[in-house]
Amino acid sequence: MSIRVRYFASLRETMGRAEESLAAEGLDTVAGVWKAVNRGLPMPANLLCAVNMEYARPETPVKDGDEVGFFPPVTGG
Amino acid sequence: MSIRVRYFASLRETMGRAEESLAAEGLDTVAGVWKAVNRGLPMPANLLCAVNMEYARPETPVKDGDEVGFFPPVTGG
Amino acid sequence: MLLSDAPFDPWAWLGQFEKTLPPGKAGACAAFVGSLRDFNDGEEVQEMFLEHYPGMTERELEKLLTEARRRWPLLDARIVHRVGRVQPGETLVLAAAWSTHRGPACDACRFLIEELKRRAPLWKRESLSGASQRWVSGNSDGYAAV
Protein backbone atom coordinates (compact mmCIF):
# COMPACT_ATOMS: atom_id res chain seq x y z
CA MET A 1 0.00 0.00 0.00
CA SER A 2 0.94 3.64 -0.24
CA ILE A 3 -0.46 7.17 -0.17
CA ARG A 4 -1.84 8.64 -3.39
CA VAL A 5 -1.11 12.35 -3.68
CA ARG A 6 -3.06 14.53 -6.13
CA TYR A 7 -2.56 18.12 -7.32
CA PHE A 8 -5.06 20.41 -9.00
CA ALA A 9 -5.21 23.57 -11.09
CA SER A 10 -2.23 25.96 -10.82
CA LEU A 11 -0.57 23.68 -8.27
CA ARG A 12 -0.75 20.77 -10.71
CA GLU A 13 1.05 22.96 -13.25
CA THR A 14 3.66 24.10 -10.70
CA MET A 15 4.33 20.53 -9.57
CA GLY A 16 4.50 19.37 -13.16
CA ARG A 17 2.34 16.34 -12.39
CA ALA A 18 -1.29 15.56 -11.48
CA GLU A 19 -0.53 12.81 -8.98
CA GLU A 20 2.07 10.54 -7.48
CA SER A 21 2.33 7.67 -5.07
CA LEU A 22 4.34 7.77 -1.84
CA ALA A 23 5.38 4.98 0.47
CA ALA A 24 3.41 5.59 3.68
CA GLU A 25 6.32 4.90 6.08
CA GLY A 26 7.15 7.88 8.24
CA LEU A 27 4.17 9.92 7.02
CA ASP A 28 1.64 10.73 9.73
CA THR A 29 -0.03 14.00 8.70
CA VAL A 30 -1.04 15.96 5.60
CA ALA A 31 1.78 18.43 6.33
CA GLY A 32 4.19 15.51 6.44
CA VAL A 33 3.05 14.37 3.01
CA TRP A 34 3.56 17.87 1.65
CA LYS A 35 7.07 18.07 3.08
CA ALA A 36 7.94 14.67 1.67
CA VAL A 37 7.21 15.82 -1.88
CA ASN A 38 8.59 19.36 -1.44
CA ARG A 39 12.07 18.93 0.00
CA GLY A 40 10.97 19.61 3.58
CA LEU A 41 9.22 22.92 2.84
CA PRO A 42 6.12 23.79 4.93
CA MET A 43 2.67 24.01 3.31
CA PRO A 44 1.87 27.49 1.95
CA ALA A 45 -0.73 29.19 4.20
CA ASN A 46 -3.41 29.48 1.53
CA LEU A 47 -3.04 25.95 0.17
CA LEU A 48 -6.10 23.74 0.65
CA CYS A 49 -5.98 20.01 1.27
CA ALA A 50 -8.26 17.00 1.45
CA VAL A 51 -7.95 13.47 2.78
CA ASN A 52 -10.06 10.90 0.97
CA MET A 53 -11.99 13.73 -0.71
CA GLU A 54 -12.92 15.47 2.55
CA TYR A 55 -11.49 18.88 3.43
CA ALA A 56 -8.59 18.43 5.86
CA ARG A 57 -5.94 20.50 7.67
CA PRO A 58 -2.15 20.23 7.76
CA GLU A 59 -2.37 18.34 11.07
CA THR A 60 -5.00 15.85 9.81
CA PRO A 61 -3.62 12.30 10.20
CA VAL A 62 -2.96 10.15 7.13
CA LYS A 63 -2.46 6.43 6.86
CA ASP A 64 -1.57 3.79 4.33
CA GLY A 65 -4.11 3.69 1.48
CA ASP A 66 -5.30 7.28 1.90
CA GLU A 67 -5.68 9.76 -0.93
CA VAL A 68 -4.36 13.24 -0.16
CA GLY A 69 -5.30 16.17 -2.42
CA PHE A 70 -3.60 19.57 -2.52
CA PHE A 71 -5.09 22.54 -4.34
CA PRO A 72 -5.20 26.35 -4.46
CA PRO A 73 -8.23 28.37 -3.27
CA VAL A 74 -11.31 27.32 -5.23
CA THR A 75 -12.86 29.54 -7.90
CA GLY A 76 -16.00 27.77 -9.11
CA GLY A 77 -19.48 29.17 -9.53
CA MET B 1 -65.75 68.54 -14.57
CA SER B 2 -65.74 66.40 -11.45
CA ILE B 3 -63.68 63.97 -9.39
CA ARG B 4 -63.66 60.30 -10.37
CA VAL B 5 -63.50 58.02 -7.34
CA ARG B 6 -62.47 54.35 -7.72
CA TYR B 7 -62.57 51.42 -5.30
CA PHE B 8 -60.67 48.14 -5.48
CA ALA B 9 -60.75 44.62 -4.09
CA SER B 10 -62.56 44.12 -0.75
CA LEU B 11 -63.32 47.85 -0.55
CA ARG B 12 -65.02 47.68 -3.94
CA GLU B 13 -67.21 44.88 -2.59
CA THR B 14 -67.95 46.77 0.64
CA MET B 15 -68.84 49.95 -1.24
CA GLY B 16 -70.97 47.95 -3.66
CA ARG B 17 -69.53 49.84 -6.63
CA ALA B 18 -66.22 50.13 -8.51
CA GLU B 19 -66.36 53.87 -9.12
CA GLU B 20 -68.43 57.01 -8.94
CA SER B 21 -68.22 60.63 -9.90
CA LEU B 22 -68.37 63.52 -7.41
CA ALA B 23 -68.87 67.23 -7.99
CA ALA B 24 -65.55 68.82 -7.03
CA GLU B 25 -67.04 71.75 -5.11
CA GLY B 26 -65.99 71.80 -1.48
CA LEU B 27 -63.54 68.89 -1.90
CA ASP B 28 -59.92 69.86 -1.27
CA THR B 29 -58.17 66.69 -0.02
CA VAL B 30 -58.31 62.91 -0.39
CA ALA B 31 -59.73 62.66 3.13
CA GLY B 32 -62.46 65.12 2.11
CA VAL B 33 -63.38 62.92 -0.85
CA TRP B 34 -63.59 59.89 1.44
CA LYS B 35 -65.85 61.73 3.88
CA ALA B 36 -68.08 62.92 1.07
CA VAL B 37 -68.86 59.36 0.01
CA ASN B 38 -68.96 57.89 3.57
CA ARG B 39 -71.36 60.10 5.51
CA GLY B 40 -68.55 62.13 7.09
CA LEU B 41 -66.59 59.15 8.47
CA PRO B 42 -62.78 59.46 8.61
CA MET B 43 -60.56 57.24 6.43
CA PRO B 44 -59.65 53.92 8.10
CA ALA B 45 -55.99 53.96 9.16
CA ASN B 46 -54.90 51.09 6.93
CA LEU B 47 -56.72 52.27 3.80
CA LEU B 48 -54.43 53.21 0.90
CA CYS B 49 -55.16 55.97 -1.60
CA ALA B 50 -53.88 57.35 -4.87
CA VAL B 51 -54.40 60.56 -6.79
CA ASN B 52 -54.09 60.21 -10.57
CA MET B 53 -52.56 56.76 -10.07
CA GLU B 54 -49.79 57.96 -7.73
CA TYR B 55 -49.77 56.93 -4.07
CA ALA B 56 -51.17 59.77 -1.96
CA ARG B 57 -52.06 60.54 1.67
CA PRO B 58 -55.29 61.69 3.31
CA GLU B 59 -54.03 65.29 3.25
CA THR B 60 -53.01 65.19 -0.45
CA PRO B 61 -54.86 67.99 -2.33
CA VAL B 62 -57.38 67.10 -5.01
CA LYS B 63 -58.85 69.26 -7.73
CA ASP B 64 -61.45 69.14 -10.45
CA GLY B 65 -60.65 66.43 -13.00
CA ASP B 66 -58.56 64.28 -10.66
CA GLU B 67 -58.97 60.54 -10.23
CA VAL B 68 -58.88 59.35 -6.62
CA GLY B 69 -58.42 55.66 -5.86
CA PHE B 70 -59.07 53.94 -2.51
CA PHE B 71 -57.94 50.40 -1.77
CA PRO B 72 -56.95 47.98 1.01
CA PRO B 73 -53.32 46.91 1.66
CA VAL B 74 -51.88 45.30 -1.48
CA THR B 75 -51.28 41.55 -1.72
CA GLY B 76 -49.62 40.92 -5.08
CA GLY B 77 -46.51 38.89 -5.85
CA MET C 1 -42.87 45.09 -17.13
CA LEU C 2 -45.68 42.94 -18.38
CA LEU C 3 -49.13 42.11 -17.01
CA SER C 4 -50.45 38.86 -18.40
CA ASP C 5 -54.05 37.71 -18.20
CA ALA C 6 -53.08 34.31 -19.64
CA PRO C 7 -50.85 31.56 -18.17
CA PHE C 8 -47.17 31.86 -19.06
CA ASP C 9 -44.15 29.60 -18.61
CA PRO C 10 -41.61 31.67 -16.64
CA TRP C 11 -38.60 29.55 -17.67
CA ALA C 12 -39.49 29.65 -21.35
CA TRP C 13 -40.04 33.40 -20.99
CA LEU C 14 -36.58 33.86 -19.44
CA GLY C 15 -34.97 31.70 -22.13
CA GLN C 16 -36.60 33.76 -24.86
CA PHE C 17 -35.85 37.08 -23.18
CA GLU C 18 -32.16 36.28 -22.66
CA LYS C 19 -31.77 35.90 -26.41
CA THR C 20 -32.41 39.65 -26.66
CA LEU C 21 -29.51 40.46 -24.31
CA PRO C 22 -25.99 40.87 -25.75
CA PRO C 23 -24.27 37.49 -25.29
CA GLY C 24 -21.25 37.20 -22.99
CA LYS C 25 -22.01 40.36 -20.97
CA ALA C 26 -24.26 39.24 -18.10
CA GLY C 27 -22.25 37.03 -15.78
CA ALA C 28 -25.18 36.64 -13.41
CA CYS C 29 -28.94 36.32 -13.49
CA ALA C 30 -31.10 35.98 -10.40
CA ALA C 31 -34.73 35.05 -10.91
CA PHE C 32 -37.71 34.60 -8.62
CA VAL C 33 -40.87 32.77 -9.63
CA GLY C 34 -43.98 32.79 -7.47
CA SER C 35 -46.72 30.27 -8.19
CA LEU C 36 -50.22 29.64 -6.90
CA ARG C 37 -50.28 26.91 -4.29
CA ASP C 38 -53.30 24.67 -3.93
CA PHE C 39 -53.38 25.34 -0.18
CA ASN C 40 -53.06 28.45 2.00
CA ASP C 41 -53.60 29.01 5.74
CA GLY C 42 -54.86 25.44 6.07
CA GLU C 43 -57.47 25.75 3.32
CA GLU C 44 -57.60 24.20 -0.12
CA VAL C 45 -57.38 26.88 -2.82
CA GLN C 46 -59.33 26.08 -5.96
CA GLU C 47 -58.74 29.27 -7.89
CA MET C 48 -57.43 32.79 -7.43
CA PHE C 49 -58.58 36.11 -8.81
CA LEU C 50 -55.87 38.76 -9.07
CA GLU C 51 -57.35 42.22 -9.17
CA HIS C 52 -55.24 45.20 -10.24
CA TYR C 53 -55.56 48.93 -10.84
CA PRO C 54 -55.11 49.25 -14.61
CA GLY C 55 -52.65 52.04 -15.29
CA MET C 56 -51.38 52.42 -11.74
CA THR C 57 -50.16 48.83 -11.41
CA GLU C 58 -48.05 49.14 -14.57
CA ARG C 59 -46.72 52.48 -13.36
CA GLU C 60 -45.69 51.12 -9.95
CA LEU C 61 -43.96 48.10 -11.46
CA GLU C 62 -42.03 50.33 -13.88
CA LYS C 63 -41.01 52.52 -10.93
CA LEU C 64 -39.65 49.48 -9.11
CA LEU C 65 -37.57 48.50 -12.15
CA THR C 66 -36.26 52.05 -12.56
CA GLU C 67 -35.36 52.17 -8.88
CA ALA C 68 -33.54 48.82 -9.05
CA ARG C 69 -31.57 49.94 -12.13
CA ARG C 70 -30.58 53.15 -10.33
CA ARG C 71 -29.56 51.34 -7.16
CA TRP C 72 -27.55 48.47 -8.68
CA PRO C 73 -25.39 48.19 -11.83
CA LEU C 74 -27.82 46.02 -13.80
CA LEU C 75 -27.75 45.03 -17.44
CA ASP C 76 -31.50 44.51 -17.30
CA ALA C 77 -34.39 43.76 -14.95
CA ARG C 78 -37.89 42.48 -15.69
CA ILE C 79 -41.16 41.75 -13.97
CA VAL C 80 -44.05 39.71 -15.36
CA HIS C 81 -47.21 39.51 -13.25
CA ARG C 82 -50.41 37.57 -13.82
CA VAL C 83 -53.78 39.30 -13.45
CA GLY C 84 -57.30 37.88 -13.54
CA ARG C 85 -58.21 34.26 -12.84
CA VAL C 86 -55.33 31.92 -11.97
CA GLN C 87 -55.37 28.16 -11.38
CA PRO C 88 -53.19 26.33 -8.79
CA GLY C 89 -49.73 25.54 -10.15
CA GLU C 90 -49.74 28.53 -12.50
CA THR C 91 -47.12 31.27 -12.24
CA LEU C 92 -48.22 34.43 -10.42
CA VAL C 93 -45.07 36.50 -10.76
CA LEU C 94 -41.62 36.45 -12.30
CA ALA C 95 -38.90 38.92 -11.26
CA ALA C 96 -35.40 38.75 -12.72
CA ALA C 97 -32.24 40.86 -12.73
CA TRP C 98 -29.09 40.56 -14.85
CA SER C 99 -25.71 41.98 -13.91
CA THR C 100 -22.00 41.47 -14.46
CA HIS C 101 -21.68 40.01 -10.97
CA ARG C 102 -23.91 37.95 -8.69
CA GLY C 103 -24.20 40.41 -5.80
CA PRO C 104 -26.19 43.09 -7.64
CA ALA C 105 -28.27 40.49 -9.52
CA CYS C 106 -29.30 38.66 -6.32
CA ASP C 107 -29.91 41.82 -4.29
CA ALA C 108 -31.92 43.53 -7.04
CA CYS C 109 -34.08 40.44 -7.62
CA ARG C 110 -34.90 40.24 -3.92
CA PHE C 111 -35.61 43.98 -3.87
CA LEU C 112 -38.02 43.63 -6.79
CA ILE C 113 -40.10 40.85 -5.25
CA GLU C 114 -40.21 42.36 -1.75
CA GLU C 115 -41.06 45.86 -2.91
CA LEU C 116 -43.56 44.56 -5.47
CA LYS C 117 -45.38 42.84 -2.65
CA ARG C 118 -45.28 46.01 -0.56
CA ARG C 119 -46.21 48.56 -3.22
CA ALA C 120 -47.79 47.21 -6.40
CA PRO C 121 -51.58 47.65 -6.44
CA LEU C 122 -52.62 44.01 -6.77
CA TRP C 123 -55.06 42.08 -4.62
CA LYS C 124 -55.58 38.33 -4.31
CA ARG C 125 -58.97 36.74 -3.76
CA GLU C 126 -58.95 33.00 -3.12
CA SER C 127 -61.77 30.68 -4.07
CA LEU C 128 -61.90 27.94 -1.46
CA SER C 129 -63.87 24.72 -1.42
CA GLY C 130 -67.64 25.11 -1.18
CA ALA C 131 -67.78 28.28 -3.29
CA SER C 132 -66.48 30.46 -0.42
CA GLN C 133 -64.09 33.26 -1.20
CA ARG C 134 -61.63 35.34 0.84
CA TRP C 135 -59.35 38.26 0.21
CA VAL C 136 -55.74 37.52 1.13
CA SER C 137 -54.29 39.82 3.79
CA GLY C 138 -50.70 40.56 4.78
CA ASN C 139 -47.77 40.70 2.43
CA SER C 140 -44.24 42.12 2.77
CA ASP C 141 -42.57 44.75 4.94
CA GLY C 142 -40.37 45.53 1.95
CA TYR C 143 -36.72 45.05 1.04
CA ALA C 144 -35.45 47.10 3.99
CA ALA C 145 -36.88 44.50 6.39
CA VAL C 146 -35.18 41.50 4.71
Place this chain on the structure above:
Amino acid sequence: MLLSDAPFDPWAWLGQFEKTLPPGKAGACAAFVGSLRDFNDGEEVQEMFLEHYPGMTERELEKLLTEARRRWPLLDARIVHRVGRVQPGETLVLAAAWSTHRGPACDACRFLIEELKRRAPLWKRESLSGASQRWVSGNSDGYAAV
Protein backbone atom coordinates in the same frame (compact mmCIF):
# COMPACT_ATOMS: atom_id res chain seq x y z
CA MET D 1 -26.36 17.77 -8.21
CA LEU D 2 -25.09 17.43 -11.71
CA LEU D 3 -21.74 18.11 -13.34
CA SER D 4 -22.06 18.70 -17.06
CA ASP D 5 -19.19 18.66 -19.54
CA ALA D 6 -21.52 19.86 -22.30
CA PRO D 7 -23.39 23.17 -22.67
CA PHE D 8 -26.86 23.22 -21.11
CA ASP D 9 -29.76 25.66 -21.21
CA PRO D 10 -30.49 26.53 -17.56
CA TRP D 11 -34.03 27.78 -18.22
CA ALA D 12 -34.98 24.70 -20.23
CA TRP D 13 -33.43 22.58 -17.49
CA LEU D 14 -35.53 24.34 -14.80
CA GLY D 15 -38.68 24.00 -16.90
CA GLN D 16 -38.07 20.28 -17.33
CA PHE D 17 -37.11 19.74 -13.71
CA GLU D 18 -40.19 21.52 -12.35
CA LYS D 19 -42.37 18.99 -14.14
CA THR D 20 -41.02 16.38 -11.71
CA LEU D 21 -42.19 18.40 -8.66
CA PRO D 22 -45.73 17.92 -7.35
CA PRO D 23 -47.82 20.75 -8.89
CA GLY D 24 -49.36 23.42 -6.64
CA LYS D 25 -46.99 22.84 -3.71
CA ALA D 26 -44.01 25.14 -4.33
CA GLY D 27 -45.18 28.73 -4.02
CA ALA D 28 -41.67 30.04 -4.62
CA CYS D 29 -38.61 29.24 -6.66
CA ALA D 30 -35.40 31.28 -6.53
CA ALA D 31 -32.79 30.55 -9.18
CA PHE D 32 -29.30 31.83 -9.89
CA VAL D 33 -27.55 31.39 -13.23
CA GLY D 34 -23.89 32.26 -13.69
CA SER D 35 -22.53 32.56 -17.23
CA LEU D 36 -19.11 33.03 -18.78
CA ARG D 37 -18.51 36.66 -19.70
CA ASP D 38 -16.33 37.52 -22.66
CA PHE D 39 -14.31 39.95 -20.51
CA ASN D 40 -12.80 39.82 -17.00
CA ASP D 41 -10.46 42.20 -15.17
CA GLY D 42 -10.10 44.28 -18.31
CA GLU D 43 -9.11 41.37 -20.55
CA GLU D 44 -11.01 39.64 -23.33
CA VAL D 45 -11.81 36.04 -22.40
CA GLN D 46 -11.82 33.66 -25.35
CA GLU D 47 -12.45 30.40 -23.51
CA MET D 48 -12.48 28.96 -20.02
CA PHE D 49 -11.34 25.64 -18.65
CA LEU D 50 -13.12 24.51 -15.49
CA GLU D 51 -11.05 21.98 -13.59
CA HIS D 52 -12.61 19.89 -10.83
CA TYR D 53 -11.70 17.11 -8.41
CA PRO D 54 -13.78 14.17 -9.66
CA GLY D 55 -15.50 12.57 -6.68
CA MET D 56 -14.82 15.36 -4.20
CA THR D 57 -16.58 18.07 -6.21
CA GLU D 58 -19.78 16.01 -6.40
CA ARG D 59 -19.52 15.24 -2.71
CA GLU D 60 -19.11 18.89 -1.71
CA LEU D 61 -22.04 19.99 -3.88
CA GLU D 62 -24.25 17.28 -2.35
CA LYS D 63 -23.19 18.45 1.11
CA LEU D 64 -24.25 22.01 0.27
CA LEU D 65 -27.67 20.80 -0.87
CA THR D 66 -28.09 18.68 2.26
CA GLU D 67 -27.11 21.62 4.44
CA ALA D 68 -29.56 23.95 2.66
CA ARG D 69 -32.38 21.42 3.05
CA ARG D 70 -31.60 21.10 6.75
CA ARG D 71 -31.42 24.86 7.28
CA TRP D 72 -34.55 25.92 5.37
CA PRO D 73 -37.93 24.23 4.76
CA LEU D 74 -37.32 23.43 1.09
CA LEU D 75 -39.34 21.29 -1.27
CA ASP D 76 -36.22 20.78 -3.36
CA ALA D 77 -32.85 22.32 -4.23
CA ARG D 78 -30.55 21.66 -7.19
CA ILE D 79 -27.14 22.60 -8.52
CA VAL D 80 -25.86 22.07 -12.05
CA HIS D 81 -22.22 23.01 -12.73
CA ARG D 82 -20.25 22.95 -15.96
CA VAL D 83 -16.81 21.37 -16.07
CA GLY D 84 -14.21 21.29 -18.85
CA ARG D 85 -13.99 23.77 -21.71
CA VAL D 86 -16.60 26.56 -21.75
CA GLN D 87 -17.22 29.27 -24.35
CA PRO D 88 -18.30 32.86 -23.54
CA GLY D 89 -22.06 33.16 -23.11
CA GLU D 90 -22.42 29.57 -21.91
CA THR D 91 -23.83 28.76 -18.48
CA LEU D 92 -21.28 27.97 -15.78
CA VAL D 93 -23.60 27.24 -12.88
CA LEU D 94 -27.26 26.95 -11.98
CA ALA D 95 -28.49 26.92 -8.37
CA ALA D 96 -32.17 26.77 -7.51
CA ALA D 97 -34.34 26.28 -4.42
CA TRP D 98 -38.07 25.62 -4.12
CA SER D 99 -40.14 26.32 -1.04
CA THR D 100 -43.67 27.11 0.08
CA HIS D 101 -42.68 30.73 0.69
CA ARG D 102 -40.22 33.14 -0.90
CA GLY D 103 -38.00 33.78 2.14
CA PRO D 104 -36.53 30.28 2.40
CA ALA D 105 -36.28 29.92 -1.40
CA CYS D 106 -34.35 33.19 -1.82
CA ASP D 107 -32.11 32.68 1.20
CA ALA D 108 -31.28 29.06 0.31
CA CYS D 109 -30.49 29.96 -3.31
CA ARG D 110 -28.11 32.69 -2.17
CA PHE D 111 -26.56 30.30 0.34
CA LEU D 112 -25.97 27.70 -2.37
CA ILE D 113 -24.18 30.02 -4.77
CA GLU D 114 -22.07 31.76 -2.09
CA GLU D 115 -21.03 28.55 -0.36
CA LEU D 116 -20.44 26.78 -3.67
CA LYS D 117 -17.98 29.51 -4.55
CA ARG D 118 -16.31 29.21 -1.17
CA ARG D 119 -16.14 25.43 -0.86
CA ALA D 120 -16.63 23.43 -4.06
CA PRO D 121 -13.33 22.21 -5.53
CA LEU D 122 -13.50 23.89 -8.94
CA TRP D 123 -10.89 26.08 -10.59
CA LYS D 124 -11.22 28.44 -13.54
CA ARG D 125 -8.47 28.99 -16.08
CA GLU D 126 -9.11 31.73 -18.64
CA SER D 127 -7.73 31.71 -22.15
CA LEU D 128 -7.07 35.32 -23.12
CA SER D 129 -6.16 36.79 -26.49
CA GLY D 130 -2.77 35.80 -27.86
CA ALA D 131 -2.85 32.25 -26.45
CA SER D 132 -2.08 33.45 -22.90
CA GLN D 133 -3.78 31.76 -19.97
CA ARG D 134 -4.39 32.67 -16.33
CA TRP D 135 -5.93 30.99 -13.33
CA VAL D 136 -8.71 33.04 -11.77
CA SER D 137 -8.14 34.03 -8.14
CA GLY D 138 -10.53 35.23 -5.44
CA ASN D 139 -14.08 34.07 -5.00
CA SER D 140 -16.56 34.34 -2.12
CA ASP D 141 -16.33 34.83 1.63
CA GLY D 142 -19.40 32.61 1.91
CA TYR D 143 -23.03 33.11 2.85
CA ALA D 144 -22.23 34.43 6.33
CA ALA D 145 -20.52 37.48 4.75
CA VAL D 146 -23.49 38.41 2.53
